[in-house]
Amino acid sequence: xxxxxxxxxxxxxxxxxxxxxxxxxxxxxxxxxxxxxxxxxxxxxxxxxxxxxxxxxxxxxxxxxxxxxxxxxxxxxxxxxxxxxxxxxxxxxxxxxxxxxxxxxxxxxxxxxxxxxxxxxxxxxxxxxxxxxxxxxxxxxxxxxxxxxxxxxxxxxxxxxxxxxxxxxxxxxxxxxxxxxxxxxxxxxxxxxxxxxxxxxxxxxxxxxxxxxxxxxxxxxxxxxxxxxxxxxxxxxxxxxxxxxxxxxxxxxxxxxxxxxxxxxxxxxxxxxxxxxxxxxxxxxxxxxxxxxxxxxxxxxxxxxxxxxxxxxxxxxxxxxxxxxxxxxxxxxxxxxxxxxxxxxxxxxxxxxxxxxxxxxxxxxxxxxxxxxxxxxxxxxxxxxxxxxxxxxxxxxxxxxxxxxx
Amino acid sequence: xxxxxxxxxxxxxxxxxxxxxxxxxxxxxxxxxxxxxxxxxxxxxxxxxxxxxxxxxxxxxxxxxxxxxxxxxxxxxxxxxxxxxxxxxxxxxxxxxxxxxxxxxxxxxxxxxxxxxxxxxxxxxxxxxxxxxxxxxxxxxxxxxxxxxxxxxxxxxxxxxxxxxxxxxxxxxxxxxxxxxxxxxxxxxxxxxxxxxxxxxxxxxxxxxxxxxxxxxxxxxxxxxxxxxxxxxxxxxxxxxxxxxxxxxxxxxxxxxxxxxxxxxxxxxxxxxxxxxxxxxxxxxxxxxxxxxxxxxxxxxxxxxxxxxxxxxxxxxxxxxxxxxxxxxxxxxxxxxxxxxxxxxxxxxxxxxxxxxxxxxxxxxxxxxxxxxxxxxxxxxxxxxxxxxxxxxxxxxxxxxxxxxxxxxxxxxxxxxxxxxxxxxxxxxxxxxxxxxxxxxxxxxxxxxxxxxxxxxxxxxxxxxxxxxxxxxxxxxxxxxxxxxxxxxxxxxxxxxxxxxxxxxxxxxxxxxxxxxxx
Numbered sequence: 001x002x003x004x005x006x007x008x009x010x011x012x013x014x015x016x017x018x019x020x021x022x023x024x025x026x027x028x029x030x031x032x033x034x035x036x037x038x039x040x041x042x043x044x045x046x047x048x049x050x051x052x053x054x055x056x057x058x059x060x061x062x063x064x065x066x067x068x069x070x071x072x073x074x075x076x077x078x079x080x081x082x083x084x085x086x087x088x089x090x091x092x093x094x095x096x097x098x099x100x101x102x103x104x105x106x107x108x109x110x111x112x113x114x115x116x117x118x119x120x121x122x123x124x125x126x127x128x129x130x131x132x133x134x135x136x137x138x139x140x141x142x143x144x145x146x147x148x149x150x151x152x153x154x155x156x157x158x159x160x161x162x163x164x165x166x167x168x169x170x171x172x173x174x175x176x177x178x179x180x181x182x183x184x185x186x187x188x189x190x191x192x193x194x195x196x197x198x199x200x201x202x203x204x205x206x207x208x209x210x211x212x213x214x215x216x217x218x219x220x221x222x223x224x225x226x227x228x229x230x231x232x233x234x235x236x237x238x239x240x241x242x243x244x245x246x247x248x249x250x251x252x253x254x255x256x257x258x259x260x261x262x263x264x265x266x267x268x269x270x271x272x273x274x275x276x277x278x279x280x281x282x283x284x285x286x287x288x289x290x291x292x293x294x295x296x297x298x299x300x301x302x303x304x305x306x307x308x309x310x311x312x313x314x315x316x317x318x319x320x321x322x323x324x325x326x327x328x329x330x331x332x333x334x335x336x337x338x339x340x341x342x343x344x345x346x347x348x349x350x351x352x353x354x355x356x357x358x359x360x361x362x363x364x365x366x367x368x369x370x371x372x373x374x375x376x377x378x379x380x381x382x383x384x385x386x387x388x389x390x391x392x393x394x395x396x397x398x399x400x401x402x403x404x405x406x
Numbered sequence: 407x408x409x410x411x412x413x414x415x416x417x418x419x420x421x422x423x424x425x426x427x428x429x430x431x432x433x434x435x436x437x438x439x440x441x442x443x444x445x446x447x448x449x450x451x452x453x454x455x456x457x458x459x460x461x462x463x464x465x466x467x468x469x470x471x472x473x474x475x476x477x478x479x480x481x482x483x484x485x486x487x488x489x490x491x492x493x494x495x496x497x498x499x500x501x502x503x504x505x506x507x508x509x510x511x512x513x514x515x516x517x518x519x520x521x522x523x524x525x526x527x528x529x530x531x532x533x534x535x536x537x538x539x540x541x542x543x544x545x546x547x548x549x550x551x552x553x554x555x556x557x558x559x560x561x562x563x564x565x566x567x568x569x570x571x572x573x574x575x576x577x578x579x580x581x582x583x584x585x586x587x588x589x590x591x592x593x594x595x596x597x598x599x600x601x602x603x604x605x606x607x608x609x610x611x612x613x614x615x616x617x618x619x620x621x622x623x624x625x626x627x628x629x630x631x632x633x634x635x636x637x638x639x640x641x642x643x644x645x646x647x648x649x650x651x652x653x654x655x656x657x658x659x660x661x662x663x664x665x666x667x668x669x670x671x672x673x674x675x676x677x678x679x680x681x682x683x684x685x686x687x688x689x690x691x692x693x694x695x696x697x698x699x700x701x702x703x704x705x706x707x708x709x710x711x712x713x714x715x716x717x718x719x720x721x722x723x724x725x726x727x728x729x730x731x732x733x734x735x736x737x738x739x740x741x742x743x744x745x746x747x748x749x750x751x752x753x754x755x756x757x758x759x760x761x762x763x764x765x766x767x768x769x770x771x772x773x774x775x776x777x778x779x780x781x782x783x784x785x786x787x788x789x790x791x792x793x794x795x796x797x798x799x800x801x802x803x804x805x806x807x808x809x810x811x812x813x814x815x816x817x818x819x820x821x822x823x824x825x826x827x828x829x830x831x832x833x834x835x836x837x838x839x840x841x842x843x844x845x846x847x848x849x850x851x852x853x854x855x856x857x858x859x860x861x862x863x864x865x866x867x868x869x870x871x872x873x874x875x876x877x878x879x880x881x882x883x884x885x886x887x888x889x890x891x892x893x894x895x896x897x898x899x900x901x902x903x904x905x906x907x908x909x910x911x912x913x914x915x916x917x918x919x920x921x922x923x924x925x
Contacts, residue, residue: 023737023848025762026755031748057753101741102748131741159745 030096033073034158035134036143037120038109043081044119045109047144048090048098049158050074056155072155075147083123099129104162106134106180107199109143113230113237121187124180132181135162138198138230138237149201149224150211161224165197168226169255175226175246176255187232190366191355191373195249198230198240231349233374239347241340248340251333252299252352254284263332265312266324275310277329277391279303288357290365294380297354301333301386306393310400317398322391330387341383348374354381432522439471439540445523446473446530456530463492468504469540473526478533480552487511487535487548504539505546512548520545531606553577558584561663561685563830566702573663578608578682584665585612589672593617599630607638608682617675617903617911622691622872626677641681641688648690650870655838657831658871660692667701673914675907691872693906695880695891697832698722703894712893719892721823726836728823729766730847730855732816737762738851754810763848765809769817770841772799777821878906 036047055070076093080086090098106124108117124130139146147157154160165177175197178186186194203222229246230237241249250256258280265273282303289296307316307325314321344351355373359366369377436442443458450456455476462469470491474484490511509517520526526536526545533551558580561573574581582596591614598610611630613623629648638644641661649658662668663685668678671689679688698718703711735742736751743751758765776795783791800818803809820840827833839862846854869876879887887904889895902912 023761023763023851024740026736026740026748026752027758029740029752031745031752033745051749051752053749053753054756057750099740102745104745156749 024097028097029099030094031099032103032158033156034105034107034147034161035100035103036107036109036147037083037112038077038143039111039115040079043079044083044086044112045077045079045144046083046086046090047075047077047147048094049147050076050094050096051102051156072150073147073157075144077144083119101129101131103131103134104159105137105165107137107139107143107146107161108196110138110140110237112143113138113232116235117232118235121180121184125184132184133179135165135177136180136183136196137161137165137226138196140198140200146199146201146224149222150220151224152220157224161199164199164224164226168197169257171258173247173250173256173259174243175229176250176253183232186353187234189353189356190359190370191350191353192234193349193351193353194232195229195241195246195351196232196237197226198228199224200227201225202227231347231351233347233349238349241343241347241351244336245340245343248336248338249344249351250340251282251284251301251337252286252340254282256282256284256303260308261329261332263325263328265310265314266321266328267312267314273311273313275312275316275325276308277305277325277389278308279305280392281305286352286354286357288354288361290362294377294382295354295358296382296384297352297357298384299337299386300388301337302388302390303329303333304390304392307391307395310394312400315399316391317394322394326389326391329389329391333387333389334385337385338383345379348378350374350378354378432524435521435523435526435538435543435545437541437543439469439538442523442538442545443471443473446526449523449527450530459488461488461491467491467507468542470504471538472535473530473538474535474550475530475533478551478553479535480550483550483552484535487537487550504542508537508546508548512546516549518547520547528606555580564663564667564700564828566664566700566705569702569705570664570666572665574665574685574687576683576685578610578680581665581680581685581687582610582612585668585672585678588665588669589614594672597627601630601633601635601644602638603636605637605639609638609644610680611677612672612680613677614672614675617673617908618677619675619908619910622675622874622907623677625872626679626690630679638681640684641679641686644679644681645688650872654865654869655835656694656866656869656876657697657829657835658692658869658876659688659690660696660829661686661688661831662701663687664701670701670704674903691870691874691907693871693874693878694866694876697829698827700828704897708894708896715892715894718826718828721826722836724823725820725827725833726840727843727855728820729770729816729840730843730858731852732813733762733766733844734847734851734855737848751810751812754812757807758810759808761848762813763844765813766817766844766848767841769809769813770820770844773817773821774837874906879904 030048031051031053032048033051034049036049038045038047050073052070052072052074055072076090078086078090078093080089087098106120108120112120124132124134146161149157151157151160151164154163165175168175169177176195178194178196183194183196186192201222202225203220228240228242229249230240232238247259250259256279258278259282261277261279262274263277264271265275268274282301282305284299284301287298287300289298310316312321312325316322316325341352350373355366433445436445439460443460447456447458456473457476458471458473460469460471472484472487494507494511505519518529520529520536521544526538526547529536529547533553534547535550537546537548539545555577556575558572558575560571564573572584574584586594593615594612595615596610596612598608600606601609609630611623611627626648630644633644633647635643635647645657645659645661646652651658659679660671662671668687668689672678676689676691679690681688698715700714700718703715706714736755740748755762760768776791776799780788780791800814804811804814824833824837827836839858843855843858846858848854850857866877867875867881875882878884879891884905886902887906890900890904894900898915901915903914905912
């Protein structure tokens, strides 16, 4: 026992001698807020958006001047035949250790998206230092350009992009945001299709918002915006959907949360008078039915909402008008959905993931038509739409406001 | 390992202590007064405060002498004795016994017969007046001691908002009376002993018969009696002699200045040890959770008490872990911090020269120095220290870029949390352990913290206080006691006493059942 004790002293002391093992001080790591992957001829170009903490936090920290003049982020790229090598090459110019877990967004360049993104997905899942919950986005052209754009009033463009995607998802459900793990799951499903929001710089194309001077203006001439929904099939992008088509897909896939629809008034003769309907809950259920000449998808939507503005001649609080208005809304939703489905058929991409439902319900039939699904099966699948809309509230007023002295 | 070495050192040092025995076979009292006085003054080494007053005014009575120590006796009472000795009228021509005569003239309080010189000396040193008579082999002691003592004041170390404001003083009989006043029952047993060959300090052990566990009582009694030391100046001496585990940083006896806390402890089966000369009274056995309870918990409403207990348990954890968690997460696990927080932390760390571990150590040590200085320095300079501490070491250090602002916040919060722990001895234990955990956190991250906490927990589980498991009633689990542990249920629900201290007399409410041991 005594000998054991004596032996353990040097062992315990040796533990202390290891020093601080894989310790990294906060001022030794370079926090990355956005990552961007492009394809070059030889391989990959990885672009990083470094956070410059003292410029962001106007606090008291080490640098006492509240970083008004410094740029909140620094962007630089490195190239290599594989992603990991590209990152390793970055150490030839980065003074700090790259720290990925806090990256909010991954932007894929068009070239990369067109060729194949399987490498990227594999890289993300294989390594522990990358997080699968980053928002994935696509951009027209070189993705590295996107990282250089400042998005006022947010100081961190990467975070701002992730926020834009999230706000879109939350407050109008036009372009559902997608995270790395969702993308992987979608691509790996039977339908093998995923929609990824596409960001672009719109406005005066020459005046990119790269300079800090832009932060001093009240309106930047160019803005980052989500414009379309890029569609991935298996491993590459095959086309895009417009906003209206994307909304239809959102309705079909039960992604709608809060969304505003502009509807023609029930009593309007020329169709110029409109009211807007804002959903506050929506539920879409899809069932599949096999028929002699293919499959029929029964899509039933239940939506509840309120009227948030009205220009209608009739009083919408009146019950018969209310029912008529509901009918109109139902038609509009149906229209969105069929447009979305048409677009899916056009791109031969099963965005509503009907394939998974068929696979689940009719596994035997599915294995037969699997290979020809996009080309034939999808095209012959019929959609039966059933929409049930309830207007929960008409708001604080009933009749449309008209200053006629009455 | 270190523990074993220390234990060995202790064992080796024990016999040395015991060799220092007290002198002398008993010395008989001499027949003549002169000789007796000579012997006494010789033993007292001609100390100038040892007074011997000879009275030879009465022809019909033998010459007597009164010995006492100046300042320990009440002079008025002494004068009364002298007066009555000179004026007492004797029964008709009978030569009375000195004893009955003394009984007549001496004031209330016990009069005891002394037969040896040693007992005279100890009575005199206790503050009694000893009366020797010429031609007698006996002496008589009269309790006329009057010690200068502090009046009862509010306890300075354990204050409450609601609850009694009286605190113990340095005088043991006052302290005992404060307890007696709260427990008017004959079941309160008081046993006194004298410890310390030079200090001869009076130590009192008290418990409630029928509630306190007999085996615990006899264990404490045995441990107290086995103390061999020359001095006991404070109850801390006793605590270190009788505690279960000398090497544990965790205290296994709790000390308090509050008589109400003592009364509460006695009613739950604890044994109290009072030591003369200190207002700090020991209670044993004690479990870990009692260090986080306050006597006020039972006076305030139960909802507030429960909330405050929650705050205290939380601040216990904060005080133990916050600096090490900060070090571990900010140097090893940055992915655990939300991005915006991380950015602001990173901005503060920009340009600070030291690694987080060093920074934390520096600040913690600085705080400990300020704290220690605050206790030791003269009261008058108090404000100066707080200015220097707050402005120079806090604000200026951050502005100079030596320390990050977040670290100052972490250290201050830890310090404040430490003050929220009601028992100083437990707070002190955590203060020490915190540094070890910080070192582990700086070396191994969260893994290191866990590697530190698991042994601490194992140690706590293995620790006992006079046979009571330290972590009871959580390990071993007793559901009934959970009603008054992390929460405090309203009094009507607390029908039983905590079971860790006592098993026999559990019911404390409900008039249908007879209560044993209590009248």
